[in-house]
Amino acid sequence: MFSGAQxxxxxxxxxxxPVIIDSIAALDAHGxxxxxxxxxxxxxxxxxxxxxxxxxxxxxxxxARGGAHVVLSATLSxxxxxxxxxxxxxxxxxxxxxPGENPVAASLARYQPGAATDVPVTxxxxxxxxxxxxxxxxxxxxxxxxKTVGVFDxxxxxxxxxxxxxxxxxxxxxxxxxxxxxPSAHVVLTVTISAxxxxxx
Amino acid sequence: MFSGAQxxxxxxxxxxxPVIIDSIAALDAHGxxxxxxxxxxxxxxxxxxxxxxxxxxxxxxxxARGGAHVVLSATLSxxxxxxxxxxxxxxxxxxxxxPGENPVAASLARYQPGAATDVPVTxxxxxxxxxxxxxxxxxxxxxxxxKTVGVFDxxxxxxxxxxxxxxxxxxxxxxxxxxxxxPSAHVVLTVTISAxxxxxx
Numbered sequence: 001m002f003s004g005a006q007x008x009x010x011x012x013x014x015x016x017x018p019v020i021i022d023s024i025a026a027l028d029a030h031g032x033x034x035x036x037x038x039x040x041x042x043x044x045x046x047x048x049x050x051x052x053x054x055x056x057x058x059x060x061x062x063x064a065r066g067g068a069h070v071v072l073s074a075t076l077s078x079x080x081x082x083x084x085x086x087x088x089x090x091x092x093x094x095x096x097x098x099p100g101e102n103p104v105a106a107s108l109a110r111y112q113p114g115a116a117t118d119v120p121v122t123x124x125x126x127x128x129x130x131x132x133x134x135x136x137x138x139x140x141x142x143x144x145x146x147k148t149v150g151v152f153d154x155x156x157x158x159x160x161x162x163x164x165x166x167x168x169x170x171x172x173x174x175x176x177x178x179x180x181x182x183p184s185a186h187v188v189l190t191v192t193i194s195a196x197x198x199x200x201x
Numbered sequence: 202m203f204s205g206a207q208x209x210x211x212x213x214x215x216x217x218x219p220v221i222i223d224s225i226a227a228l229d230a231h232g233x234x235x236x237x238x239x240x241x242x243x244x245x246x247x248x249x250x251x252x253x254x255x256x257x258x259x260x261x262x263x264x265a266r267g268g269a270h271v272v273l274s275a276t277l278s279x280x281x282x283x284x285x286x287x288x289x290x291x292x293x294x295x296x297x298x299x300p301g302e303n304p305v306a307a308s309l310a311r312y313q314p315g316a317a318t319d320v321p322v323t324x325x326x327x328x329x330x331x332x333x334x335x336x337x338x339x340x341x342x343x344x345x346x347x348k349t350v351g352v353f354d355x356x357x358x359x360x361x362x363x364x365x366x367x368x369x370x371x372x373x374x375x376x377x378x379x380x381x382x383x384p385s386a387h388v389v390l391t392v393t394i395s396a397x398x399x400x401x402x
Contacts, residue, residue, distance in 0.1 A: 006325070006359050008393065010211035010272055017399070040400040041325050041393055044358055071211055073274045075327060075391060077359045081337055124207070124242050126276060128329045128389060130336050135387075136282055157245055158207050158278045158389070186336075188329060188359070190276060190391055192209065192242055198218070199241040 001184065002083035003091070004046040007056055007074035009063050019066050026062035030055050035088055048091035049078050049178050056191075057117075057170035064119045064166070064195035071194045076177050079186040081131075094183060104145045107179040111149055113171035121166050123193035124159040127176055130186040142180040146172055159190075169193065202385065203284035204292070205247040208257055208275035210264050220267050227263035231256050236289055249292035250279050250379050257392075258318075258371035265320045265367070265396035272395045277378050280387040282332075295384060305346045308380040312350055314372035322367050324394035325360040328377055331387040343381040347373055360391075370394065 011019035034047040212220035
């Protein structure tokens with residue numbers, strides 16, 4: 001199994017370089033649980049799916065606390081058959097759904113938003129379960145989860161818009177990425193998340 | 202058939218609002234071939250797949266010509282079974298591949314980069330053919346096309362990095378979006394494209 005993310009931080013300020021560097025420094029809290037690599041377009045994180053999302057939250061919150069309008073854009077991927085297995089990606093085993101078990105209820109039981117960050121965000125996410133003709137059913141179950149957990153704002157073409165404290169939105173994204181396809185399946189999730197926007201509704 | 206994109210322009214400058222507004226104004230050149238809708242996170246374009254990519258090019262080039270470091274991030278989608286058919290999305294019919302026909306050669310024959318923009322860019326794209334277990338083969342053919350046409354820079358985890366004049370990179374993205382799955386298939390393509398980066402290699 002291989003899992004990770006490519007992410008970028010976009011601070012809408014002329015002084016964008018230190019905001020990006022401080023944001024990436026926030027990843028240090030995850031120590032050697034993640035491997036990372038930065039080029040001119042994005043930073044790669046390789047590690048367990050849950051740690052990946054928590055690290056994105058920490059990087060984004062560090063950037064947003066500077067006060068500038070800032071956006072994080074990320075592509076998260078797990079189970080790609082073209083990627084090599086990597087021990088750093090080993091995640092806690094989640095029991096497979098039993099016949100008749102409700103995926104939304106199972107996911108809600110694992111949802112752990114933790115302490116509020118006091119960083120309100122808007123976001124939009126898309127889930128792509130690949131290699132299966134069951135992708136629309138899985139996306140539908142994920143949207144039901146987002147509604148039930150309270151972060152769903154509205155449907156948009158090609159994505160779901162979310163809002164809430166960064167803690168709740170990233171915790172919901174963590175479950176969306178992990179829970180709505182089998183553990184070994186190839187799944188991609190894309191996210192755009194924004195703070196301090198002057199046009200925020 | 203429904204096709205469109207959600208896109209965002211991120212100018213790394215404190216004076217980001219006029220850059221975004223000028224960029225969106227560049228879409229006017231496409232008149233009533235596109236429907237559009239903007240909120241605090243992104244602008245939706247609905248229209249034919251080829252026009253969608255050409256409009257993204259025009260919006261990005263307008264933003265980049267201002268000189269600030271600017272990034273466009275977009276999700277393009279066609280054929281989503283959850284979206285309604287819409288006449289505005291009607292595109293020129295492309296003959297289906299014949300048995301034994303090479304998809305890369307067929308795509309190369311339709312590649313039309315047009316005049317150079319003199320805006321050099323770096324980009325990364327991912328193609329997601331959905332609802333099929335043939336997705337890795339289709340992605341592989343698309344990467345072969347990107348290499349053959351000369352915009353491929355290198356492989357990254359989860360995406361392909363591209364470089365070149367904006368005209369060639371967007372023309373290649375147009376073909377990548379249209380040519381590597383059947384006309385009615387559900388396909389998503391994501392792109393991150395950057396100009397004027399201080400860290401550009």
